[in-house]
Amino acid sequence: NSTIGILGGGQLGRMLAVAASRLGLHVHVFDPAPDGPAAEVAREATCAPWEDEAALEAFARAVDVVTYEFENIPAEALEVIARHAPIRPNRRALSVSQDRLTEKQFLTELGLKVAPYAPVEDAESLASALEEIGAPAILKTRRLGYDGKGQARISGPEDIEAALEAIGHAPAILEGLVEFEREVSVIGARGTSGPVACFDPGENRHEGGILRRTTVPAAISEGQAADAVLIAGRILSALDYVGVLGVELFVTPEGLLVNEIAPRVHNSGHWTQNGCTIDQFEQHIRAVAGWPLGDGTRHSDVVMENLIGDDVAELEGIAASGAALHLYGKAEARPGRKMGHVNRVTGPA
């Protein structure tokens, strides 16, 4: 049996491991944090820091292919792994999306539209970026941000100091605030020999920077849905990508803008578990294992709702509500922590 190595042991790794196991594959998780959601469903788990080259090498030698469930893996760790096992998606996909500046440049060079942006190093460059882009704007750290962390809104020059303070003076970009009509995302997949399959666009609602709900179908026109899927296909091909990719988009009167890409399975694709015969997790495992992609046609309308922090306190009511329940096995329900999600099938597609 082939063994899939997964870097990162959170809930995405857990759901990938479940999918791999359902396909008769073995899973070996590598995660610096002990007792993560993925380790307990994997056949093997290594808990070691990213700097532990011996552990990385042993892990890479023990698996047939390495994939990952989050994008902030240090380049040095990947270099060690790459000597012993193929990494899918490839390292370029990861490095492009690890840094919001290189990500924006890559998307722009592909001819895709993004929010107006400028790099920021310090108060001086922020002042000139703000002059160029105008307020309101959002300052975002180039690296390591997720769930809206590492971001600060700016209404005018008076906010400059506080915003830099809020993001810890890290290298950043300033983005113009887009007045979008709605937010959608496309989960796309590309196989080893180049075929592309995209799931239907979902419509996303964020609260406090965290994804709250995804609804399919999105309330967009057929033309907009086709545009969204084509954008995902362009990105997949340009990166010579293998695996599943999430593309977050803003729908505006001027067309679609790409907000960001994630080189992995994506929270806004969880609806596929109960809306499609082949979900994003199986699709990703098929792709990285070099298998044919599955048919991701949507058979049902679905609303995916994240269970965040204390949401799980009402588990009994949720469990009785008829929705499909997906829990990550996390012991402690901290505020803002994703504990699980539910998929409510709302009708046939």
Ligand code: ATP
């Ligand atoms: P994720 O958890 O999706 O990785 P993140 O921390 O990388 O989130 P973004 O996706 O950049 O953050 O931003 C989070 C949300 O904030 C977006 O989904 C959108 O609702 C809002 N947002 C971000 N950038 C902009 C923008 N330029 N204009 C308007 N809204 C924005």
Ligand code: MG
């Ligand atoms: Mg992000």
Ligand code: MG
């Ligand atoms: Mg995002």
